[in-house]
Amino acid sequence: MLKVECGMDIFRVFDCLNYLPNLIVGMEAAGKAGGIVEAAICYSGDVSNPKRTKYNLNYYLELTNELIKAGAHVLSIKDMAGLLKPQAAIILVKAIRDKHPEIPIHVHTHDTSGAGIASMLACAEAGADIVDVAVDSMSGLTSQPSMGALVASLQGTSLDTQLSLEAISQYSAYWEQTRNQYAPFECTVTMKTGNADVYENEIPGGQYTNLHFQAHSLGLSEQFEDIKIAYAKANDLLGDLIKVTPSSKVVGDLAQFMVQNKLNEKDVVDRAEELSFPKSVVEFFQGHIGQPHGGFPEPFRSKILRDLPRISERPGASLPPFDFKKLEEDLKKLYENVTFKDVVSASLYFDVTKEYLSFREQYGLVEHLDTASFFIGPKIGEEYIISIEEGKIFNIFALAVTDEINENGERTVFFEINGGLRTVLVRDNTAIKDIEVRPKAIKGNEKQIGAPMPGMVVEIRVKQGDEVSKGTPLVILSAMKMETVVQSPVAGIVETVHITPSMKLQAEDLIISLR
Known part of the structure; x- marks a missing residue:
């Protein structure tokens, strides 16, 4: 309901396993809120290959029948890995269109292999109403196929989009410049070309x-x-x-x-x-x-x-109702100006929302900064003009940054605000080592348990003196959203816990000793 009130019209409802009970819950919620329900079938396998029998054409047709019966307004084919080959696209889309001539079909894909345009043209020919593309400057590879290429390929045909290539080029040029503002987020070490593997x-x-x-x-x-x-x-x-x-x-x-x-x-x-x-x-x-x-x-x-x-x-069927009121009260004890949107965000992504609210609490109205200043930071010798509100403007001039780092890993930054000299201490995360050298677990000694991977200690589930069995969960580690439960390899008693919550570890660092 909140998303509808915020202006969202269409809800693509999907489940990672195409598990129907999960899908129907989402479809019913979106429908009751007044949204347009776009029910998605997630595509895997290859319906054009008779040797791939698990996710065959009959599987997708039966799933389509159930989604339409459950009240789908639009049917989506969600090809998240770009596996839908042109021939498979013709087989799948045509079969759905023949069986359900009235349902709008929307195909989503990625261009990882480089065959995305061919597949989307095949979908269009087979009866799809909508195919996803990306503006040229943001397309290709793990993004969607090129908008300009699709429009040009269909010019003069019965499926002509009537879109202007000149307008698309101008649109692409705008986003090419905008993309430069987000350069710090560009991954320079991943794929450079399409890859059919x-x-x-x-x-x-x-x-x-x-x-x-x-x-x-x-x-x-x-x-x-x-x-x-x-x-x-x-x-x-x-x-x-x-x-x-x-x-x-x-x-x-x-x-x-x-x-x-x-x-x-x-x-x-x-x-x-x-x-x-x-x-x-x-x-x-x-x-x-x-x-x-x-x-x-x-x-x-x-x-x-x-x-x-x-x-x-x-x-979710056996979970108790979520207590939004309690979550709101807990957040308001820690942060000011908590809105219901913050509460909903925290109910979905608690750690991320806490990080956002803490940042907002510490740094204030950073939305007034331009994109480059926020993501990249000010360049020495340049002036920045920031408008907080009508009549309140700051002229900020970046002067210098010291070479020396204090004991807290901070550098002194010198700058002017409206002509007045200011300094601030800024932590330099690239110049300090957050990971300390720790003792390693002895290989082959089952009573010394080491970290199976580098990461941060999220939770410690035992304490000194606890009796554990083989397989007892001891510690949870996290690295880039991948959490690992470290289990006891043998039965015993916890002799020493060598770690604390939030500690950063390297692989094989000693975490628990047993006797």
């Missing part, structure tokens, strides 16, 4: 760059090709999943876990009962995100879960 590894476009950043944070940048190969193997181990957020994260976490720990598929299965798998993998097998098509792979699932609880129904 996506048909083998099936990495979604939205995950590709995130996966590379995660690999970099884990010290695996040079092994990214190995991670892509492991991604396909991890997907097989998990039962060949449809991969969208968050199921794609499950596959990516397992792939990096395998490369980090030098494990092949046989190692993972044979040692499943002793390994500390990423939290996302464990929760997937518990049923936290729903039931995958074809069920969970056994006995792999039982080896990982052992005695952990399992969910066989819609995951």
Whole structure:
């Protein structure tokens, strides 16, 4: 309801596993709020390949029938990894159009392989009403196919869009300049060209760059090709999943876990009962995100879960109602000017919202800064004019930054505001080391438990003197959104806890000693 009031009209409702009970809950909520319900089927496999039988044409047609029966106003085909080949596009879209001639069909894809334009033209020819593209300067690779290329390809045909190429070029030029303002967020180490190996590894476009950043944070940048190969193997181990957020994260976490720990598929299965798998993998097998098509792979699932609880129904069905009022009260104890939008944001992304509110509390009205000043910072010798409100304007002139760093890792920045000299201490995160050198766990000694990966300590679940069994969760570590539950490899008593919450660790740092 809040999103409708804020101006959103169309709601694309999808589930990472195409799990119907999850989809229907979202569709009903969007419909009751007065929104247009665009129900999505997430595409995986290859309907043009008779050897790929799990996600065949009949699977998609049956799912389409159920979504239309549940009240979809628009049907979306969400091809998050760019796997929909032109021939498959013709088969799938034509079959849906023939069976449901009235439903608008909207196709979303990514151009990872470079075949995106061909696939979208095939969708249009087969009866799709809408295909997603991106303005030329923002298109290609893991983005969407080029708008200009699609418009030009359809000129003079029965599907002519009637859009002006000249206008599209001007539009693209604007966004090319705007993109420069966000240069700090551009990833300079990921793919430079289209890559058809996506048909083998099936990495979604939205995950590709995130996966590379995660690999970099884990010290695996040079092994990214190995991670892509492991991604396909991890997907097989998990039962060949449809991969969208968050199921794609499950596959990516397992792939990096395998490369980090030098494990092949046989190692993972044979040692499943002793390994500390990423939290996302464990929760997937518990049923936290729903039931995958074809069920969970056994006995792999039982080896990982052992005695952990399992969910066989819609995951949210057994949850108690969320207490928005209490969350609002808790936030207002910490921050000023908390709005209901902040409360809703915190209910979805608690840690991110807290970080945002803390930033807002500390730095104030940063929305008055221009984009380059906010993301890149002022250049020495340049003047910046900032308008807070009518009649209140600041002329800021950046003067100098000291070379010396104090004991807190801060440099002194000199500047003028409306002619008055000011100084401020600014922490230089690139010039200090946040990770200390810590003792390592002795390899082969099961009573010394080391960190399975670099990361930050999120939660410590035991204390000195606690008795633990083999498989007892001890610590949760996090690195770039990948959480890992470190389990006890043996039974024993906690002798020493060597870590504290929020501590940053390297791989094999000693975290727990047992006796």
